[in-house]
Amino acid sequence: MGDAHIIAHGLGGASFSEPENVQAECALLGAILTNGRRVMPMVEEYLRPEHFYDPLNGVIYEAALHMHGRGIEPNPLLIRDRIGGHDVLMGRVPAEYIAQIMLAMVGIANAGEYGRAIFDAWTRRQLRSMCLDVSRLCLNPIGQSGEDLVEQLESGLLDIAQNMRESLPNVTIAEAIAQAIACGRDALARGSALAGLSWGYPALDRMTGGLLAEGLYLLGARPAMGKTALGLGIAMRVAARGERVLFWSGEMAARQLGARAGAAWAGLSTLSVFSGRRYDIPEDVETGMRVNLAPWQWDDLAEGERQAEGVPLELDTRSGLTVAGLRSRARRMKRSKAGLGLIVLDYVGLMQGSEAARRRGRYEEMSEISAGLKTLAKELGVPIIALAQLNRDVEKREDKRPIEADLRDSGGLEQDADMVAFLYRDHYYLAKEASGDGLQKRERETDEQFANRCSDLQFRMREAVGKAQVLIRKNRHGGTGSVRLRFDHDSTWFRDESEDPRSPAWVREVHS
Structure with missing residues (x-):
C-alpha cells in the first residue's frame, strides 16, 4: 500500500x-x-x-x-x-x-x-x-x-x-524575520506607529509599543490603588476604537462596573450614580442630606449611556472562573463575525485551577492558571491583561513602590508574563500616614521638629493628589521604567497626563 x-x-x-x-x-x-x-x-x-x-x-x-x-x-x-x-x-x-x-x-x-x-x-x-x-x-x-x-x-x-x-513544526529564523517584517508593514498600512493595539493611554503606548497579539500582560497593585479602574479604562478605550473586548470581574457586579464607566463620562462620583445625589458639593448643613443630581448631570449620564451603546465591551461576572470556562467564551467570541481583540481579567487571584491543582496548593494552582492563560493568548492570537493583587510585604517597607517579589501566590505568573507592571499612587500611603500615627508626636521629638514634619507631610500630600505611576519592571518586547498617569478619585478614572481632565472619558470611533 x-x-x-x-x-x-x-x-x-x-x-x-x-x-x-x-x-x-x-x-x-x-x-x-x-x-x-x-x-x-x-x-x-x-x-x-x-x-x-x-x-x-x-x-x-x-x-x-x-x-x-x-x-x-x-x-x-x-x-x-x-x-x-x-x-x-x-x-x-x-x-x-x-x-x-x-x-x-x-x-x-x-x-x-x-x-x-x-x-x-x-x-x-x-x-x-x-x-x-x-x-x-x-x-x-x-x-x-x-x-x-x-x-x-x-x-x-x-x-x-x-x-x-506541541506538534506544530519549527519555524526557521528567516521565516520568523519575514513574519516580524510583515507585522511592521501591517502597522504602516494601518497608519499606526504601534506594533499592537493601543492601550488607550499614549504614555503606555510610548513605553511598550502597544499590546501585542499573543502577549500576557500582568498588572499588579495593592487594594485601593485603582487596578480595576485602570483595567476597565483600558478595556473601555480599546473597545471604543472598535476592538471587541471581554472584561471578566471576579468581585464586582456588572452594574458596579457600569457605574464607574458612567461616572467617568459624566465627571461624577460613582456614589452619585447609585444614589442620585451630588457628592461634588457638601451636604446640607441643616438636614445632613445631599442635594439631588441636577438635570444637566442626569443628561450627562444619559449621554454616557448613549455613547457606550456602540462600544463592543462585554462584561463577564461569573465567580470562580477557570481557564477552561474563559476559553469556551473567548473562543466563541473570536470565531464570531465581530471577533475578539483583547481580554482583561480582574483579578487573576480570583480564578480557579483544576481540582488536582487545588489539592497541590495555591502556588501550583496559580502556576496552572498562568500557563493556561499564556497558552490561551497564543491560541487566540489576542493579548490578555491579568490584574493581580500584591501581598502585604509592600506595607512593611519604607519605600512602598512594588517589586516582583510582592506578587501574591503568583506561581508562574511572573515567568509566563511578557510584561510585569505595578500600579502605584503615593497619595494613598501619605493619606494613610496622615490619618494614622503619622501626625502623632514621636518620643524625643521637639515641637519644632513635629511641626516641620507635619508641614512636610501636608505638602507632599498636596503634591501627590491625582498622580499615579505604572512601574514597568519586566518587558520582553521593550524597555522598563515609569509611566505617569492622572487619577480622579471621585470618578475612579485614569487619564493620560497630556489629557484635558474635562475631555470625554473615552471617544467612540465610528468606522465606515
Missing part, C-alpha cells in the same frame, strides 16, 4: 471501533529501525509512546527514543532484546514481530507524516473517550450540574489543544 493510504486510513475496522492507524505505526517503526538517526528528529519532539494504539508499538518506540537520546542507533537486534519478555507481547514472538515491522517500512522521506497520522488518531481517541465520559455523566450526573459537565468538556478540550500545539 502507498504512503497516502497509510496516512489517511489505517486499520479502522468497524465503524464504532476506536480511531487508530496501526499501519502508520508499523511504517514509522520500520523507518526508525532502518535509519533512526534520520527519522527520529522528525517525530521525537511531539510523538510520545502513549500516542501509539498498539501497546507493543509504543514500547518499541519508547526503547528507540531512549536509545536515540543516548546517542545509540536503534536497530532490530537491540530492540528485540529490549522487548523480550514484555507483557505487551501477548504471545507474539519478538523476532517475528520485528521482521513484520521491517517489511511494513514503506519509505523514510514521509516518516514525519506517519508520525502526524499516529498523533491524529490519538487525538481522535482522546476526543471520543472524553465525549463518552461526558455522555455517561449526562445520563447519570452524580451530583454534577449541566454547567459542571460543560466545564469538564472544555477542560478536556483545552488539554487536547495544548498537546496539539
Whole structure:
C-alpha cells in the first residue's frame, strides 16, 4: 500500500471501533529501525509512546527514543532484546514481530507524516473517550450540574489543544524575520506607529509599543490603588476604537462596573450614580442630606449611556472562573463575525485551577492558571491583561513602590508574563500616614521638629493628589521604567497626563 493510504486510513475496522492507524505505526517503526538517526528528529519532539494504539508499538518506540537520546542507533537486534519478555507481547514472538515491522517500512522521506497520522488518531481517541465520559455523566450526573459537565468538556478540550500545539513544526529564523517584517508593514498600512493595539493611554503606548497579539500582560497593585479602574479604562478605550473586548470581574457586579464607566463620562462620583445625589458639593448643613443630581448631570449620564451603546465591551461576572470556562467564551467570541481583540481579567487571584491543582496548593494552582492563560493568548492570537493583587510585604517597607517579589501566590505568573507592571499612587500611603500615627508626636521629638514634619507631610500630600505611576519592571518586547498617569478619585478614572481632565472619558470611533 502507498504512503497516502497509510496516512489517511489505517486499520479502522468497524465503524464504532476506536480511531487508530496501526499501519502508520508499523511504517514509522520500520523507518526508525532502518535509519533512526534520520527519522527520529522528525517525530521525537511531539510523538510520545502513549500516542501509539498498539501497546507493543509504543514500547518499541519508547526503547528507540531512549536509545536515540543516548546517542545509540536503534536497530532490530537491540530492540528485540529490549522487548523480550514484555507483557505487551501477548504471545507474539519478538523476532517475528520485528521482521513484520521491517517489511511494513514503506519509505523514510514521509516518516514525519506517519508520525502526524499516529498523533491524529490519538487525538481522535482522546476526543471520543472524553465525549463518552461526558455522555455517561449526562445520563447519570452524580451530583454534577449541566454547567459542571460543560466545564469538564472544555477542560478536556483545552488539554487536547495544548498537546496539539506541541506538534506544530519549527519555524526557521528567516521565516520568523519575514513574519516580524510583515507585522511592521501591517502597522504602516494601518497608519499606526504601534506594533499592537493601543492601550488607550499614549504614555503606555510610548513605553511598550502597544499590546501585542499573543502577549500576557500582568498588572499588579495593592487594594485601593485603582487596578480595576485602570483595567476597565483600558478595556473601555480599546473597545471604543472598535476592538471587541471581554472584561471578566471576579468581585464586582456588572452594574458596579457600569457605574464607574458612567461616572467617568459624566465627571461624577460613582456614589452619585447609585444614589442620585451630588457628592461634588457638601451636604446640607441643616438636614445632613445631599442635594439631588441636577438635570444637566442626569443628561450627562444619559449621554454616557448613549455613547457606550456602540462600544463592543462585554462584561463577564461569573465567580470562580477557570481557564477552561474563559476559553469556551473567548473562543466563541473570536470565531464570531465581530471577533475578539483583547481580554482583561480582574483579578487573576480570583480564578480557579483544576481540582488536582487545588489539592497541590495555591502556588501550583496559580502556576496552572498562568500557563493556561499564556497558552490561551497564543491560541487566540489576542493579548490578555491579568490584574493581580500584591501581598502585604509592600506595607512593611519604607519605600512602598512594588517589586516582583510582592506578587501574591503568583506561581508562574511572573515567568509566563511578557510584561510585569505595578500600579502605584503615593497619595494613598501619605493619606494613610496622615490619618494614622503619622501626625502623632514621636518620643524625643521637639515641637519644632513635629511641626516641620507635619508641614512636610501636608505638602507632599498636596503634591501627590491625582498622580499615579505604572512601574514597568519586566518587558520582553521593550524597555522598563515609569509611566505617569492622572487619577480622579471621585470618578475612579485614569487619564493620560497630556489629557484635558474635562475631555470625554473615552471617544467612540465610528468606522465606515
